[in-house]
Amino acid sequence: MPEYIVEMKLITKKFPGIVANDDITVQIKKGEIFALLGENGAGKSTLMSMLFGMYEPDEGEIWVRGSKVKIDSPNFATKLNIGMVHQHFKLVQNYTIAENIILGVEPMKKLAGIFPYVDIRDAGRRIEKLSKKFGLEVDPDNKIEDVNVSIQQRVEILKMLYREAEILIFDEPTAVLTPQEIEFLLDIIKGLREGGKTIILITHKLEEIKKVADRCAVLCRGKLIDILDVKETSTRRMANLMVGREVNFETVKKPAHRKDVVLKVSHLTVKNQEHFEIVKEVSFSIRGGEIFAIAGVSGNGQVEIADAIAGLTKVSGGTIELNDTDITNYNIRRRTLCGISYIPEDRQNFGLVLDFTLSDNLALKSYFKKNFSPKGILNRGEIDRYGNKLIEKYDIRSGQGVRTLVRSMSGGNQQKVIIAREIELASPFMIFVQPTRGLDIGAIENIHNMILQERDKGKAILLISLELDEIMSISDTIGVIYNGQLQKTAETKSLTPKEVGEFMMGVRHG
Amino acid sequence: MDKEKRKPTKPTEKMNLSSDSPGISFHLLANEKWQPITIPAFSILLSLIAAAIVILLIGKNPLNAFLNLLQGSGILPKPSYAGYKGILTDFLSLLNAMTPLLFASLAVAVAFKAGLFNIGVSGMMLTAGFTATVAVGYSDLNSFLAKPVVLIIGIGAGAVMGAFVGWLKYRFNINEVVSTIMLNNIAQYVFGFFINAYIVDPVSRQSRYILDSSRLTLVNVEYGGLKMDIPLGFILAIAAAVFLKFFMDKTILGYEIKTVGANRNAAKYAGINVKKNIILAMVISGALAGLAGVTYYLGYFSSIQPKVLSSVGYDAIAVSLLGNSNPVGIVFSSLLISIISKGSTYMSSIAGIDQDIASVITGLILLFSACGEYIKFKIRRLNDRQLERKESEA
């Protein structure tokens, strides 16, 4: 038996404009937990996508179990007993857990010896056996749309195990989980190692690596920096290697100077399309100069709160007051003019018109104002001048200036367009939903600083994020939501992440 | 990253894209600034080639056929003319036929800008034409009063029907393609029934001819020894195209409609009233379709054939797609489609090719236009690859 189960030798992968992997060599031992550490865009996912057959390397070789292989498709990777849990789950929402697990490798039976059919019962039995063995409890007959993210992740893991995977790749598995769920997942991963599996963990979170990994490869901008023995390396050293410079663990933040109440939400209730109360009797208020963050597991009503305040969703009960004006029944435009800025979660489908130019997107909420369109006729020159001003002020990078189609811009710059537009509205109240999702560390820092700057100008800010780290580091007050209800509202300083996690899961009540 | 990007481009017979020395045509197509013109031109070329193959297959000479198309539509002179006829007669007749098509295509384009696919232009045309015929066509109003009233009724009838479709879309989320098709069929049979029951001419089996006072085309005007039909609506149609161009590019309302069409969620988020804009776009679209209807049934023709929908509404989709929903582009593409359909009668009589070939060519143009995005995409990818190659060589 060779020493290494997987060897990737001198791997280079280029995409138009960037070298995603540059001469990377990693060797992974059977039965270890091997971590890949690096910022977003460092090339971790690309490297593992090649091991899983989604891309092929431009240069270099992949060896599995001592023989050289050419992995040209996920199917072949599966044959080599390699499995991968992607960052975005690949599940069919209206299928049961069992149907999802067997998709692609369906067990068949024949009716009357002629008509083949999918034997879902046999699948169910096998799944139950597997889930008992590895402590991954699921009900195979539940539909995906009815179970939470943590269960969905278990389904993804079961999918690999059902295909008899021996080498398991996890791509940022903890990004969407609560601290408690993370603990649980890390235990499962350790259990898998005990069961003889080899695990590759892609992450940018140092604590996780410290907790479970045996060895860790640090990647930075497509290059392999070092391979470390986790037990013998300090977290700080790993962090410095990852970013390639000294890192501030804490965002520099002045203490909050709270002023008068700007936004007051009382007994807010929102129903979804199925008339289910997704937000129940939620009350809170935000003062000028304060960042109020709503923490919670995805799908517990936090986005609906933001939409209800901005006017995108109908309110079925309660009131919303902005600077002592009741805006509950105002339409969206009127609320914007009253002073609400909104950075939405889904920037491509809500925040931007991708097929419009940069200047049109920057004017999306002000094109109708006197200076841009006197007498109902658009003044293109003025709109472009305004666009150029914002491009400079917010350092928005684009190919063809104001004429660039936003579709062709990078995610970070698209987000800058939205934030620039919303800040320029000069609203006393701003909503940020998942403002840093999918951005790299540089961009994240930049956006955090912008949010803090706005706070220090005296604005009231509502921050909704699934990243607990983000909430802990920049917010002044935290409201934890579970099942549509605020469980706890307190000063950020007075709470630990673990406590917040308990409220998020509904196991503790304030 | 786009996995597709790594695959080598398969050589396409259509255009020698993968060759190492791309021809002039490629350079023309690759220039993004000219793409709004070059890509439709390319689609037309492809469909003419395809049509030529069809014509060859039935054993006729395609070049002669195309020449006949141009002659029949008054672009090129015919070898001989009957009395009172000349190239000018044919050309004016072309404009006469083009007028409703231009209106109809603008109707499709406005809806398309709002993200709606109005297939109901034919039904709206019939509704407007029938209403105007019944209300004004047989009345003794004088010419100066009757013509404007016909236009107003056309606009009104079309707009009401458009508003209904917009309302169904917004209020009940009914796919406008399905609802407009249903309305087409309903209009066809309901008005067919009324025509047959009340205003049918027993000889022609069509509705009785309207009086000249309400007709939007001046027929048989004698000038310079020629008898010509002068389509008054043509000037209005051009004016509508110019206005629409201005409306879409320069006004707040146009900007809002375009935003709703490009991304309905973002429009709502930006505080734009999506309902109002969907209905407004359909009202404008309907009004234009109504104008198409009156210039067709009370201009180009002067009666209505019961239980038949005009093909103009469908040709308009091709025209609009070809003109990239841009009013200026549409003026040219509607001229082209009119030449094909108008010239086909003459071609049929001279070359013996069934005149349905005109709609086949239109259909082919439509088909290749639908591939326009793909062609653009291919070209962009090829450009990237060439750039890369140059970089790696350097």
Place this chain on the structure above:
Amino acid sequence: MDTIIIDGLSFALPLFIMAIGGIYSERSGITNLAIEGLQGFGAFIGALAVILISNFAKTDLESLFYLAIAFAMIGGMVFSILHAVLCIKFKANQVISGVVINILSVALTSFLTSQINKNAFGAASDKFQLGVSKRFTIGGLSRIPVIGAVFKGIYPFEIVIIIIAFFAWYVLYKTRYGLRLRACGDNPHSVDAAGVEVSRIRFTAVMVSGALSGLGGMCFAYSISANFSPNIYMGYGYLAIAALIFGNWKILPALGACLIFGFAKSGGYRIVQLMKLPSAYSDLIMILPYVLTLLLLIFFSKTNRAPRALGEIYDKGKR
């Protein structure tokens, strides 16, 4: 009452089989407005094939009925490849592609019909005469009061449709292919991740819908119109789409919707006959299915849920 059931069924079943085709295509994620054009083109190929064969072999047209159906299905399937290529390979807008195919189908079949009539048979006609296929009655069962009518005056194609429909149901809900197909319409990425080629599944699904549309079109040509002519484009393809929308993209409820259309139409005609109205009024009855479609859509479109990935262009790289 009997005629209402007999005529209703013979209208509803071809509609139903086209709706099943639509369900295949749309459950795989490809919007299919091309059904109208596909059924016409299929019927054209079927009619053309039997006309030519009967001319050469001097056989009776009616006996070639099953051959016509086979050719119609092939014709519809071949034409549907155009839709599949446009939507899947060329990533064209699926609504536009559907409309394009409908327009092209009408143009092409009208042109070819008259051209072939002129060149091959020397007749100036835009029709291929087919006749109406023979009906039969199942003796014992047809004597049951009221419901017995179901077994009276059956067109052979109704049996064919029922068999194929049952088979289609089985494939869609019980087999491996069906499981994968429905997954494509909800989340194609999951299918891709499971190592199954999404575009291949979608391609075949569109082809199935082409074949079934062709079958439906041929049935109309052999019953209602007794010929192939451009009049076959009556918007029935769109009725099938409406039926599958009320049916919530499921086969059995879609059958219910088709039956409602069928009985509305035959019932309407019966009323005109019973009230001894002049025949012009039958034009007004013709609008019943269309009006019903609109009304049903008004009541059902809000609650119904389309497949999640319907109409989205699938790009492997996009995550």
